[in-house]
Amino acid sequence: MILALIVASEIGFWVFLLAGLAARYLLRWKTVSTILPICVPLVDLILLAATVVDLRGGAVADSSHGLAAAYIGFSVAFGHSLVRWADAHFAYRFAGGPRPEKPPRDGWARAARVA
Numbered sequence: 001m002i003l004a005l006i007v008a009s010e011i012g013f014w015v016f017l018l019a020g021l022a023a024r025y026l027l028r029w030k031t032v033s034t035i036l037p038i039c040v041p042l043v044d045l046i047l048l049a050a051t052v053v054d055l056r057g058g059a060v061a062d063s064s065h066g067l068a069a070a071y072i073g074f075s076v077a078f079g080h081s082l083v084r085w086a087d088a089h090f091a092y093r094f095a096g097g098p099r100p101e102k103p104p105r106d107g108w109a110r111a112a113r114v115a
Contacts, residue, residue, distance in 0.1 A: 002064040005050050006071050012043040013075070017086055025095040037083065044075045 020036030023029040051068045055061060091097030104110040 002051060002054060002068055005047055006064070006068055009043050009047045009071065013040055013079075016040045016043065017083060018090075021087060021090040025090055040083065041075075041079065044072050044079075048072055 016036050016039040020033050020040075023036055024033030027033075047068055051065055055065065059065075085100075088097070088100040092099055103113055
């Protein structure tokens with residue numbers, strides 16, 4: 001059950017993100033484009049709650065629970081930068097926004113950007 005929920009969470013992440021970007025840049029729906037990206041972290045909260053309920057229900061922690069924890073950790077650590085990246089590329093591709101900058105390849109500028 002947890003593995004299916006992890007897959008559904010990943011799909012939900014991208015569906016809510018792309019739907020929010022489409023509502024913002026293609027349809028110009030300001031309210032909807034504000035609500036849909038808020039649902040992106042809610043998907044992670046649902047996965048976290050389901051994992052907690054499963055473990056509290058007596059399930060033995062196995063690799064699927066570890067994978068759920070890794071997915072949530074990745075989402076917390078890199079979710080914001082993924083959303084910024086997608087927003088910049090979507091705005092450039094579909095709304096005439098500025099071309100996204102390429103990240104620096106090395107040096108202090110790369111270290112500052114990654115951090």
